[in-house]
Each structure stands twice: as structure tokens, then as C-alpha cells.
Amino acid sequence: MTKENINNATASIVLRTDVILSDDDFTEEAKVRFNYFSEIMNNCRLAARCILKNERLTPIGRHLFCTRLEQNFDKCKRVLNYEANRLKNQSAPPIPIRPLLVCGLPRTGTTFLYNLLACDPACRAPLILDMLVPVPPIARSDIAAQMQRNATVRASATTADIKNLDISDYEREFNASHPRHPHDEDVFLLLHTGFSVLHFMLTPQDDTELTTWFFDDTNKDFMYEYHKTFLQMLNSVDAPQSHWLFKSPLHNYYLDAFLRCYPSMPIIMTHRRLDQVIPSWIRLCLTMTSIYLKADNDNTVVMNKAMQTLDVMIDRLIKFRRSHNDTKVLDILYDDLTAQPIETVHRIYDYFGLTLSEQFESAMRNWLQENPQGKQGRNSYSLEEFGLPSNAIEQRYKEYNNMFFKASFDD
Numbered sequence: 001m002t003k004e005n006i007n008n009a010t011a012s013i014v015l016r017t018d019v020i021l022s023d024d025d026f027t028e029e030a031k032v033r034f035n036y037f038s039e040i041m042n043n044c045r046l047a048a049r050c051i052l053k054n055e056r057l058t059p060i061g062r063h064l065f066c067t068r069l070e071q072n073f074d075k076c077k078r079v080l081n082y083e084a085n086r087l088k089n090q091s092a093p094p095i096p097i098r099p100l101l102v103c104g105l106p107r108t109g110t111t112f113l114y115n116l117l118a119c120d121p122a123c124r125a126p127l128i129l130d131m132l133v134p135v136p137p138i139a140r141s142d143i144a145a146q147m148q149r150n151a152t153v154r155a156s157a158t159t160a161d162i163k164n165l166d167i168s169d170y171e172r173e174f175n176a177s178h179p180r181h182p183h184d185e186d187v188f189l190l191l192h193t194g195f196s197v198l199h200f201m202l203t204p205q206d207d208t209e210l211t212t213w214f215f216d217d218t219n220k221d222f223m224y225e226y227h228k229t230f231l232q233m234l235n236s237v238d239a240p241q242s243h244w245l246f247k248s249p250l251h252n253y254y255l256d257a258f259l260r261c262y263p264s265m266p267i268i269m270t271h272r273r274l275d276q277v278i279p280s281w282i283r284l285c286l287t288m289t290s291i292y293l294k295a296d297n298d299n300t301v302v303m304n305k306a307m308q309t310l311d312v313m314i315d316r317l318i319k320f321r322r323s324h325n326d327t328k329v330l331d332i333l334y335d336d337l338t339a340q341p342i343e344t345v346h347r348i349y350d351y352f353g354l355t356l357s358e359q360f361e362s363a364m365r366n367w368l369q370e371n372p373q374g375k376q377g378r379n380s381y382s383l384e385e386f387g388l389p390s391n392a393i394e395q396r397y398k399e400y401n402n403m404f405f406k407a408s409f410d411d
Contacts, residue, residue, distance in 0.1 A: 015059050016066040019048040026077050030084035034229065036222035037080060043213075043222075044073050044194035050210035051202045054293075056301075061292030065202065069194070076192040076226065078135040083233050094232050095239045099262045100352065102247040103255070104270030105313060107280040109334045111185070113270060114247040115371070116345055118183040119363035122355070124240035125247075128181075129153060131188040134230070139238040181371075187248035189230050193223045197250055201289050201305050215312055220254040224261040242354065252313045255320050259327070266352050267327060269317070271404045272334035274397050275390050279381035282306045303386060314400050321403065328352070331404060341368060 021044055026037065051057070051065060102117070104110050118125035129149045130137070138145040190196075200214045213219075231244060251258055259265055285306040286299055296302065321329065330351045337344045342364055349356040383390055394401065 015063040017062055019066045019069055021045060021073055027081045027084060029088055030080045033084045034080045036225050039222040040076055040193045044069060046210055047194050047199045050207050054202060054204040056294045058294055072191045075134055079230055082135045083229055095235045097231050097235060098243040099265045100243050100245050101265055102268045103249060103251045105277055106249040107277045108270040108272040109337045110247055110249055110270050113337055115181050115183060116341055116364050117245055119367050120360040122242035123245050125183040125245040126186050128184040137234050137237045185248040186246045187250050189227050190223050193226050195223055198288060202292055205301055217254050220257045224257050228261045252317050267329045268332060269329055270332045270334060275383055275393055279383050279386055281310055282386055283381040318399055
């Protein structure tokens with residue numbers, strides 16, 4: 001294994017420059033039950049093969065990519081090995097998973113809404129601890145085990161990276177763009193399968209192999225089969241009284257595959273004016289890649305990739321809405337959500353026939369009081385900053401605007 005030494009003010013560590021993936025510890029029982037694992041392994045190898053060719057990776061960025069890809073791959077193996085053994089010794093049918101999905105475009109209030117909805121004690125949203133240290137699964141009520149797991153995360157290699165590589169400033173800036181909360185989006189589960197929008201951002205400019213794979217919406221069933229396996233594992237120890245809550249804008253790329261795993265899944269889509277979404281998304285992408293890539297004088301490569309990801313996402317969203325009239329979808333405007341958050345949640349629960357308890361409403365009000373906007377920092381952004389004229393943006397996304405903002409534009 002090739003390694004490279006680096007010294008800084010706080011520590012002397014060894015930086016990784018390549019990836020090692022092995023299925024030697026993947027059990028025979030798991031191989032029989034979860035044959036989609038081969039696709040997961042191939043996908044992780046594809047990401048490594050394409051991204052490590054990028055000469056613009058910084059030494060720290062290369063190290064972080066290598067270690068985190070391996071860590072997520074190992075989590076996947078542990079989950080599937082655990083589930084294979086559990087299912088081997090269990091005769092009872094699995095507890096049904098009743099999902100509710102939030103999947104508006106990025107920067108449209110999905111994180112804000114998700115955390116409000118997660119306040120419902122009758123539902124369950126994945127905890128970041130569930131996804132960072134998944135095996136064995138533990139119940140939310142097991143406080144001692146939750147505290148121990150939290151200590152495990154604090155002592156993990158990922159946490160050590162932040163300290164030893166002196167990237168705390170990067171973490172603070174990222175949190176200002178995307179606040180961290182105990183409940184986090186289930187796209188962390190897809191990281192275990194080798195999927196990440198960051199991987200696309202880190203590909204060389206001339207890459208076609210990983211780029212083609214990333215935007216292909218016909219071959220992603222294996223990711224959601226793993227997603228369902230993971231949720232069945234959590235369900236086996238702590239099933240929610242009402243429903244599971246999922247959330248990620250990235251699900252917009254592959255909603256058909258998601259629905260094949262969770263038929264009749266109700267969906268909430270949040271919407272915000274694109275002249276606000278676009279610069280915010282570009283700023284997040286620049287922040288996300290800043291520690292991984294060498295400085296680019298005009299940030300053109302990352303900006304172009306950010307626009308490409310958003311273009312495809314918008315096209316997929318429009319296509320999905322036009323071809324799935326039978327899927328129950330509720331549209332929520334960002335301005336309504338931020339102006340009247342509690343009333344918006346009432347509207348959602350009324351629409352989907354869910355019960356909104358007094359305990360839930362009280363928990364939401366407490367969360368809003370404890371998490372004012374900008375608590376973890378705030379980033380500024382504008383179309384002008386990135387050389388994007390607003391009239392061109394309106395024309396470029398006219399179809400999306402007409403579908404969700406026609407009344408606003410007419411005003």
C-alpha cells in the first residue's frame with residue numbers, strides 16, 4: 001500500500017493514497033442472501049478507479065476519500081453479515097416499513113422540514129449514530145448504549161482525521177452551509193454502497209465512466225435494496241409506532257428505484273425560487289470540495305459540476321411528476337415553510353392522514369426555539385457572485401418555474 005507522510009502543528013500522521021477493498025470477511029450466508037453486494041463492491045471500485053486519477057486532489061483530500069470509502073464499505077459488510085445471521089435464526093415475517101419521504105431540491109428547506117417532522121415521537125427518522133456505527137442496531141430508548149455509541153464515534157478514525165489533519169475550519173464552514181443535527185438524511189445509507197454526490201464532484205474533468213454511471217437512473221436498485229435491508233435491521237429492534245421518515249434531495253435522481261423498494265410511498269417536495277437555490281447549492285458544493293481539491297482560480301470545474309447535478313435533478317423531478325400521477329405528492333413552498341413551520345406540518349399531516357399529537361407539536365416548538373436559523377453559522381451567496389444573470393436562469397428553468405411557481409411569477 002502506497003503511503004505519504006505529512007507533518008503539521010498538531011500531529012504526524014500517514015496519509016493514504018490508495019484504496020483497498022476486500023470481501024474476505026463477507027460471510028457465505030450473506031453472499032447467498034444479498035447477491036446485490038457484488039454491485040456495491042463494483043461501484044466502490046469504480047469510484048476509487050476514477051477519482052484517484054484526479055491530479056487536482058490534495059494530499060489530505062486523497063487521504064479522506066480513501067479512508068472514508070473503505071470505512072463505508074466496511075459498514076456495508078457488517079450490516080449485511082449481521083442481517084444474514086439474524087434472518088437465518090428468525091422465522092417471524094419482517095415488520096412492515098411505512099415510509100414518508102422528503103425530497104425537494106437541495107437548499108429548499110428539506111433539512112429544516114425533516115428535523116421538524118422528526119420531532120414526532122410516533123415516527124422514526126434515522127439517527128446519524130445509526131448510520132455511522134450501525135451494528136448492532138440499538139433502540140432509541142437504550143440511553144446507555146446510545147451514549148456508548150456516541151463515545152465510539154468521538155473516538156473514531158473520522159473524528160481523529162478532523163483533529164489530526166487540522167480541518168476543523170472546514171467542518172465549521174460546512175456546518176454553516178448544512179447544519180448537523182442528531183437526525184440526518186438517509187443518504188448516509190447510500191454512502192455504504194459507494195454512492196455520493198461528492199464522488200461525482202471529485203472526478204477528473206475529462207471523466208466519462210463514473211459520470212455516466214452517476215446519472216444513469218436504470219441501474220440503482222441495488223442501492224435501495226441495501227437501504228431497505230438496513231431499515232429492516234433497525235425495524236427489528238425499534239419499529240416506529242406510525243412511520244419511518246426519509247429525506248434527501250439526491251433521491252430525486254432515482255425515485256423510480258426508490259419506489260420499487262417502497263411502493264406507494266407518500267412524498268413531500270419542497271420548492272424555492274431557483275435564483276436562491278442555485279447560488280446556495282454552488283456555495284455548498286464549493287465548500288464541500290474545498291479540502292479535497294487544489295485551489296482553482298475561478299472555481300469553474302466545480303461550478304459546472306454543481307450546475308450539471310442540479311440540471312439533471314430538475315429534469316428528473318419534472319419527468320417523475322408527469323409520469324406518476326398515481327403517487328401521492330404534496331408540494332411545499334419554502335417561503336410558506338419558513339414563515340409558518342407549525343402550520344405547514346399540520347397541512348402535511350392532514351394531507352397524508354397522519355395523527356399530529358400534542359406531544360409532537362410541543363416538541364416542534366421546542367426544536368424551533370433551540371435551533372434558530374443560522375445557529376451553526378451562515379454563508380452568503382448570490383447569482384451575481386457566480387456570474388449568473390437572473391433572466392437567463394428564469395428562461396433556463398422555465399418548465400420547473402411554470403410547474404411550481406406560476407402564480408408567483410404571474411404576480
